[in-house]
Amino acid sequence: MDAHDIRRRAFAMPLTSPAYPPGPYRFVDREYLIITYRTDPDRLRALVPEPLRIDEPLVKYEFIRMPDSTGFGDYTESGQVIPVTLDGRRGNYTHCMFLDDEAPIAAGREIWGFPKKLASPRLRVEADTLVATLDYGPVRVATATMGYKHRAADVEAMRASFDVPNFLLKVIPHVDGTPRICELVEYPLVDVTVKGxxxxxxxxxxAPHALAPVAELPVLEVVSATHILADLTLGLGAVAHDYLA
Structure with a gap:
């Protein structure tokens, strides 16, 4: 295999059997449970990288069920998303994510820099309650509940909430262990249809956990609970800030 063949074929590792296919990645019937809560402002500021800023000490704890996703199949993820601003633009910073499928873990980390780790999240309906859990190994780390479809929300407002920019901190080490890439990435969600x-x-x-430290941002007050069903495409990213420049 010569250098031309390598460049032509290389888009993901391993070269001869990539962990994921090329995008774009389309999600159908993507189901969200989002619990927005107030947390400790000092702890929150300590975890949000500059030049992002926070206006209020809010965190969105998300469980997302993805039964039909291009290239990734059927999986569930969970994590913390923080409302932020960058140069006056409101957006969301993804602080941590846990999911149960290797392909989107590899693609998310390598392409965009999603902070993904392997765990066991679940989202399901139990009688009159939407129930979501996150287990890291045998340990229960997070539990979220919501009354199932108690009140219809404003679909247009929910649709507009997908239009804000999303930010990630992408870190890839060099072969000597020093940072090769350390940058703030911005990406969009596009072709969004909110079905409900x-x-x-x-x-x-x-609950506290050494390797899944979601409790570092404690729940002081639940502000809202939202259940959304949507189709969308995960857009490719752009570098918003290079920490090594």
Missing amino acids: AWTGPGALSL
């Missing part, structure tokens, strides 16, 4: 949205009473419990 609901609100209702919600609750969230987070």
Whole structure:
């Protein structure tokens, strides 16, 4: 295999059997449970990288069920997303993510810099309650509940909420262990269709864990609970800030 063949074929590792196919990546019937809560402002500021800024000490704890995703199949993820601003633009910074499928872990980390780790999240309906859990190994790390479809939400407002920029901190080491890439990445969600949205009473419990430290941002007050069903495409990214420049 010569250098031309390598350049032509190389888009992901391993070269001869990539962990994921080329995009774009389309998601159908993507189901969200989002618990928005207030947390400790000092702890939050300590975890949000500059030049991002926070206006309020809010965190969105998300569980996302993806039964039909191009190239990735059927999986579930969970994590913390923080409302931020960059140069006056409101957006969201993804602080951590846990999911149960190797292909989107590899693609998310390598392409965009999603902070993904392997774990066992679940999102399901139990009688009159939407129930979501995150287990890291045998340990229960997060539990979220919401009254199932208690009130219809404003679909257009939910649709507009997908239009804000999303930010990630992408870190890839050099072969000597020093940083090769360290940058703030911005990416969009595009071709979004919101099929349904609901609100209702919600609750969230987070437990301390050494390797899944979601409880570092403690729940002080639950602000809202939202349930969304949508189709969307995960857009490619752009570098918003290079920490090594």
